[in-house]
Amino acid sequence: MKSGALDSECIAIEDTQKWLMEAVIGLNLCPFAKAVVVKDKVRYRVCLSSASQDVLQMLAEELQFLASSDASLVETTLLIAPYALPDFLDFNGFLGECDTLLDSLGLVGELQVADFHPDYQFAGEPPHAMGHFTNRSPYPTLHLLRESSLDEAVAVYPDAALIFKRNIASLKTLGAKGWADLSVVARLKGCG
Secondary structure: OOHHHHHHHHHHHHHHHHHHHHHHHOOOOOOOHHHHHHOOOEEEEEOOOOOHHHHHHHHHHHHHHHHHOOOOOOOEEEEEOOOOOOOHHHHHHHHHHHHHHHHHOOOEOOEEEEEEOOOOOOOOOOOOOHHHHHHOOOOOEEEEEEHHHHHHHHHHOOOHHHHHHHHHHHHHHHHHHHHHHOOOOOOOOOOO
């Protein structure tokens, strides 16, 4: 790998790790994330291509890798695409291809793909609603999760269905200024 590509990959991973620590864990947006991060069971992969098909190809590789890996060593994967799918609507449409791929690999029920984007927006919500920030990340990112891990986490956290509502309330309290003050997310679009 060339030096520039290696630098770009390192920056994408570092930004994503800072986002995990400051936003996801720091704001407790996901009460399950801290243990996985602290135990170093997150695999970070970066697709430096701007082509969505290359992201899909890397997703296929990572889904197969995660399915065949020991969960005690690798619990989850974050596939970061800093140059692909910058438009949220394109990214949102791409998620259908991700679901089709998951199905074609026979991994539905074993793995799932969660999604994050710098311009994430829930349908039917005003553009500047703080709830969008629950799924905003520095780059378009696909989070590959084991269904068994989700089942275990939900068993330990019986009010898992309330996490999203709590997150929205927390983000509303934090406000756009508080979100923008987080060093890693200060450069995200839509902070003001």
